[in-house]
Amino acid sequence: SAAEWGYTKRNGPFTWAKNYPTAAGIRQSPVDIDTALATSDSSLESKPLRWKYVPQNTRTIVNSGHGWRVDVDSEGSELVGGPLEGTYKLQQFHCHWGSSSDKGSEHTVDGQSYAAELHLVHWNSSKYADCGEAADYPDGLTVLGVLLKVGAKNPELQKVIDLIPSISHRGEKTEVKEAIDPAKMLPKTLSYWTYLGSLTVPPCNESVTWILFKEPVEVSEEQLAAFRSLRCYKRGEECPCDEVDGLLISNYRPTLPLGTRELRECGS
Ligand SMILES: COc1ccc(C[C@H]2SC(=S)NC2=O)c(OC)c1
Numbered sequence: 001s002a003a004e005w006g007y008t009k010r011n012g013p014f015t016w017a018k019n020y021p022t023a024a025g026i027r028q029s030p031v032d033i034d035t036a037l038a039t040s041d042s043s044l045e046s047k048p049l050r051w052k053y054v055p056q057n058t059r060t061i062v063n064s065g066h067g068w069r070v071d072v073d074s075e076g077s078e079l080v081g082g083p084l085e086g087t088y089k090l091q092q093f094h095c096h097w098g099s100s101s102d103k104g105s106e107h108t109v110d111g112q113s114y115a116a117e118l119h120l121v122h123w124n125s126s127k128y129a130d131c132g133e134a135a136d137y138p139d140g141l142t143v144l145g146v147l148l149k150v151g152a153k154n155p156e157l158q159k160v161i162d163l164i165p166s167i168s169h170r171g172e173k174t175e176v177k178e179a180i181d182p183a184k185m186l187p188k189t190l191s192y193w194t195y196l197g198s199l200t201v202p203p204c205n206e207s208v209t210w211i212l213f214k215e216p217v218e219v220s221e222e223q224l225a226a227f228r229s230l231r232c233y234k235r236g237e238e239c240p241c242d243e244v245d246g247l248l249i250s251n252y253r254p255t256l257p258l259g260t261r262e263l264r265e266c267g268s
């Protein structure tokens with residue numbers, strides 16, 4: 001498409017609603033988590049969140065032009081419990097970051113941004129045939145969100161970083177040879193906030209049950225710098241975006257109003 005969506009002034013989040021009307025909906029993500037508004041819910045406490053991943057099923061890593069994404073063979077994975085009805089399977093995981101580590105997460109907590117945010121995207125395999133179909137239904141998807149803050153090098157994410165040089169340009173992909181265990185990228189304590197929202201990139205489908213862990217996980221400045229070395233254009237083509245030589249230095253959507261949606265929490 002002519003002016004594909006992106007994160008620059010010309011094609012960024014404030015222009016998306018032109019081509020993707022759902023982006024202007026009332027159930028959009030990300031949001032600011034106003035911790036004072038969160039209500040604790042005994043039904044969440046009574047059904048602990050449980051997941052099972054198969055590290056060997058992490059297949060390929062691709063430069064989508066909007067960031068890196070690790071695609072997973074859903075078979076053998078499952079996510080149940082908490083706010084969820086039925087079983088969800090892992091489809092892919094990816095990250096959002098900013099041009100400097102004072103910003104970059106998509107959700108904010110009491111107005112505070114983190115350096116980045118990891119998304120593990122799951123689809124409702126109890127009701128739908130695949131992720132694409134599930135994305136069209138209000139209970140179709142669940143995303144586990146993990147806030148990333150600057151600190152120690154993250155060994156599991158380092159396996160992704162090591163592959164970034166081979167997917168430097170848009171459309172490039174490579175096999176993930178060394179199994180990456182998504183479970184190892186989750187925080188130790190499993191307290192979370194949950195609310196009904198959307199995909200944070202176009203077409204911004206309002207089909208996501210969000211589960212955002214409260215405890216941030218550490219990542220190093222060098223690892224964040226590696227994310228920003230990805231390019232948003234194809235090798236051999238010139239850069240369409242007006243980013244400094246087409247580097248993907250920032251790919252987070254600013255927060256949208258929670259509106260009348262309920263924000264629930266589980267755990268302290
Ligand atoms: C059709 O199903 C999907 C599922 C996930 C994504 C990834 C998005 S959604 C999110 S949260 N963060 C992202 O980057 C899709 O992107 C078009 C589409």
Ligand SMILES: [Zn+2]
Binds near residue numbers: 094096
């Ligand atoms: Zn995302």
